[in-house]
Amino acid sequence: MSGRSHSTAARKRIEERLAELRQLSNVSRAARETVTLDQTSVGRLSRMDAMQRKAMADAEEARRRAEILRLEEALKLLDEGEYGWCAACGEAIAPARLEADPAATLCIRCAESAQGN
Numbered sequence: 001m002s003g004r005s006h007s008t009a010a011r012k013r014i015e016e017r018l019a020e021l022r023q024l025s026n027v028s029r030a031a032r033e034t035v036t037l038d039q040t041s042v043g044r045l046s047r048m049d050a051m052q053r054k055a056m057a058d059a060e061e062a063r064r065r066a067e068i069l070r071l072e073e074a075l076k077l078l079d080e081g082e083y084g085w086c087a088a089c090g091e092a093i094a095p096a097r098l099e100a101d102p103a104a105t106l107c108i109r110c111a112e113s114a115q116g117n
């Protein structure tokens, strides 16, 4: 049952990362709402500054959402027993790679060739 313990560890890693991202997302949502409330009481310059900060927070949030989706997809693969296999060539993805990015769906070779290296 070594494969089983491997996927248990992966699930734990994915769920921890998901919890972390969701928490960051909540904190960021609160911060972005504060920015909106402040806009009535501040001058033009700091308003522009606030809008810039909001744009950056929105971009960060979009990145987080994308990662959450990838991690949820990885959990689905785990449920189906398909986790840890390269979606392109079908080879096993290196454990070190999955540790660095639990949502990786390509082995390092396919990931690099997808980037055009």
Ligand SMILES: [Zn+2]
Pocket: 086, 087, 088, 089, 090, 091, 106, 107, 108, 109, 110, 111
């Ligand atoms: Zn591959």
